[in-house]
Amino acid sequence: MTRNTIRLIIVLGSLAIAGILAVQIYWVKRAYDIESAKFRQTAIHALSEVANNISRVYELADIENPVEQLSSDYYVVNLRTPLDAEVLEHYLKLEFKEHDLNTDFEYGIYDCDTDEIRYGARVTANFVTNTEEPIVLPKTDKFLNYFAVKFPNSSEMLFKNLDFWILSSLITLLVMGFFVYAMVVILRQKRLSEVQRDFVNNMTHEFQTPISTIRVATDVLTQPKILDQPERLKKYVQIIRQENNRLKSQVETVLTTAKVGRGKLQLDVQMQELHSLINEVLEGVKAEHGEGLKLKLNADRTTIFADRVHLLSVIRNLVENAIKYSKKPFEITVETKNTQNGIILSVSDKGIGIPKEYLNKIFNKFYRVPTGNVHNVKGFGLGLNYVQQIVKAHKWTINVISEYGEGSTFSIHIPQEN
Template sequence: MTRNAIRLIIITGSLAIAAIIGIQIFWVKRAYDIENDRFRQSAVEALNEVANNISRIYDLTEIETPVERLEDDYYVVNLRTPLDAAVLEHYLRQEFKRHDVNTSFEYGIYDCDTDEIRYGGSVNANFEIDHIEPTILPKTDKFLNYFGVRFPSKGSFLFQNLDFWILSSIVTLLITGFFVYAMFVILRQKKLSEVQRDFVNNMTHEFQTPISTIRVATDVLAQDKIMEQPERMKRYVQIIKQENLRLKNQVETVLTTAKVGKGKLELNIQLQELHVLLSEVLESVKLEIGSGLTLKLDAEQTSIYADKVHLLSVVRNLVENAIKYSKKPADITVVTKNDDYGVVLEVKDKGIGIPEEYLGKIFNKFYRVPTGNVHNVKGFGLGLNYVEQIVKAHKWKINVESKYGVGSIFRINIPQEK
């Protein structure tokens, strides 16, 4: 699947999901508004019945519109006589239950002598008395005698009646989550596919070069007259040995990286002398680039606990990586020094550097920094990932500083036991 096709699928799917969510929000809001209107109508009808029942008790004429809504959850009811709280609570329970207003409410009665609303009581959704702290209900100047009713749990009561819409919203969110996850999987598989393709291409190229060299060398050695040229035969034998070692190192790199990825890497930690190991691993590098390699081994305390084989591989990878990305002639410096925590090992180069946007990716498996017009850089994209994994396995720290066009510094902090 092409990148444009994936992009089209993502855009189309995102628009479809956005439309579904928008429609869902619209219908949920509309359903909520309908329930709110129904609740308001039921509350007004119930309070009208309460007012009429009380008027009949006191032989008063009925008031045409005794109920007024002051706030979304607060109503006041006009009366023309003082009222007893017990009588009011009885009729409130009766009418709310009859009109299916099954939610908690608070009520209070206005006292004109004190010009305040006396707290009447609080009733829960089961129409039982709640023993809670009294709340101050708002007053109004529109009526002389009145009582007020507040529904503090109105919002939750309305949402209880929207169970279908809540369920459909949950299903929509699940579908949205599944779509997002599916897009994530598709993009990840696309990336893995590209990485795998690049790795196979790099591996094929890396293996073909020594294999071709070995084949040519063996063809030369198969000639009868080569026996008459011992120096030439010795040179071709050496070439075969070098290319065989190169193949061996490449295979070991792939296998070791696979072990690290599976968590099966076992380290043989022993006390090592860092400078001795550096001299051992950098001897062949000096033969290759000569004066291009500078050693500044300033550390005085150099005893560390490490796996010798993997530490040598880490240093070799960092130095070879510096050589790959350096302009000719190479200028590479290996530095050791002590700090408050232990030994610091640095590999510096004055190569092409790493652009800032790629610094966070260079330790990813199979990742290779785009090199523009530089096409002579070989490798699997495993070296720096291997270095990071070995450093982490030793519980060390590694960081990199780089400036494009100037060079890079790879720094490993190795703690020492006091």
Template sequence: MNRNTIRLLVLLGTLSITGIIAVQAYWVKRAFDLKEQQFRQTVMISLRNVANRISTLYKLSKFDNPVTQLSSDYYVANLRVPLDADVLEHYLKEEFKKQNLNTPFEYGIYDCESEKIVYGSYIDSDFETSTVSTKPLPKTDKYLNYFGVRFPSKTSYLASRLDIWLISSLITLIVTVFFGYAMFVILRQKRLSEVQRDFVNNMTHEFQTPISTIRIATDVLSQPKIMEQPERLKKYVQIIRQENNRLKTQVETVLNTARLERGKMQLDIQLQELHSLINEVTEGVQAELEDCLKIELNATKSSIYADRTQLVSLIRNLLENAIKYSPKPPRITIRTENTDDSLMFSVIDNGIGIPKESLEKIFKKFYRVPTGNLHNVKGFGLGLSYVSEIIKAHKWQIKVESEVGQGSTFKVIMKQEN
């Protein structure tokens, strides 16, 4: 599946999900508005019946429209006469029960003498009177004597009556999450596929070079006259040995990285002399780099507890990485120093540098800093990942300082035991 196809699938899927969510939101809003309209009609009918029952009690004529809605959850009803709160509460409970309006409400009666609404009570959804602190009920100049009823839980009450819509919204949410996860998996799989392809291509190239060199060397050694040229024989034997070691190192890097990540690498922790290991690793490249490699062994305490094999691999990987990404001839400095209770090992180069946005990614497996269309630097993309795993296994720290075009500095901070 190519990149354009994936982009098209993501676009179409996103548009589809967005459309479904928009339609769902529209119908939920319509359903809520309908429930709110039904609620309003039920309240208006209930309060009108209460007002008319009070009018009948006092032998007054009935109202046609005694109820006014002042806000979405607050209603007032005309009384025409003063009324006791207990009587009003009794009528309100009866009428709301009859209309199946099982939601908390609070009421108050306007007092003409004090020109205030005298708060009555808070009635819960079971029509039980309870004490709940609340803000004062608003007044109105529309009626001389009236009572007010407010429904503080109206929104939650209406939402609870949208069962089927809430279920469908939940299903839509699940579908959306599943779609997002599916897109994430597809894009991640695409990235892994590209990484795998690049890794195979790089590994093929890295293996082909020593294999081709060994094949050429064996062809030369198979010639009968080679025995008459001992210096030449020795040279090609040395070439085969070097390339064989190179292959071995590459295979071990891949295998050891996998073992370290799975936690199956058994570390043989012993006291190591860092300066000796640095000299051992650099001995093979000193002749090649000549004056380009500078070694500054400034640490007075250079012993560290570590796995010898892994520490050598760490030194070698950082050195080879500096050589790979530096111009010809490179200028590389290996430095050691003591800081507090730690031993710091640094590799400094004058290479191409690392962009700031890539600094946090360089230790990820297979990650290679983008270099546009240039692919002149070969490798598996495992070197720094392997270094990171070694450092984690030893509980050390690594810091990177780099600027594009100015080179990079890798500092490994190794905690020393007293």
């Protein structure tokens, strides 16, 4: 699947999702407005019945349009006579049950002379009265004699009546979530496919180089005259040994990375002397690359607990990585120093450096900093990922400081307990 095809799918899918979401929001809002209007009509009708029932008790004529809505959940009801709280509560419960207004409400009776609330109570959705807390409701000057009713949980009741629309909205969001997840998976798979393709190409090239070198060296060694040239014989044997070690190191890196990915890496942690391991690595590096390596082994406490094989590979990876990305003659510094919390092992170079936008990606598996169409540096993109995984397995930490065009410094912090 090409990049343009994926981009077209994402754009069309995003437009479809936006359209579905807009339609869903429209219908949910419309359903809410309908339920709100229905609730308002039901409340006004029920309160009108309450007012007229009370009027009939006092043998008064019915009141036309006695209810006034002051807010979405607050109503006042006009009366022509002083009101008894028990009578009002009785008719409120009666009419609300009949009209299925099963929600909490508060009511208050006002004294027309003092304009103060004379009595108030809270009634639950189960029509149980609660008068423990004082009721304070807004006043109005619309009517001379009135009572007020407030529905504090009306919004919750309206949403309960929208259960179908809420369920359909959740299903829509679920479908949208699956679509987004599918797009993420497709993009990840495409990226993984590209990374794997680049990895196979790099691995083939990396393996072909030492294999070709070994084949040429063995062809030379098969010549009868080589036995009369011991220095030349020794040189080609050394070449075969170096290329064999390089192949072995590459294969071990790939296998170790695979083990780490499967969670099957096992460390053989024993007491080690850090400076001895550093010198062991640098002797081999100097033999292959010549001078240009500086040592600043300033740490006094250098005994640590670590896996010898993997720690040697970590140091070798960092040093060889610094050499790869340095212009000749290179200048690499390996430094150790003690801190209050442990030991710092750092490898610094004055190479090409790493742009800031790539610093948080260099430890990703198979990742290599983009260099355009120029590929002067060989590798699988596994070295730094391997280093990070081994550091994590030892419960150490690693960080990098780099300035593009000036160089990089990789530092491993080994805690005191290690």
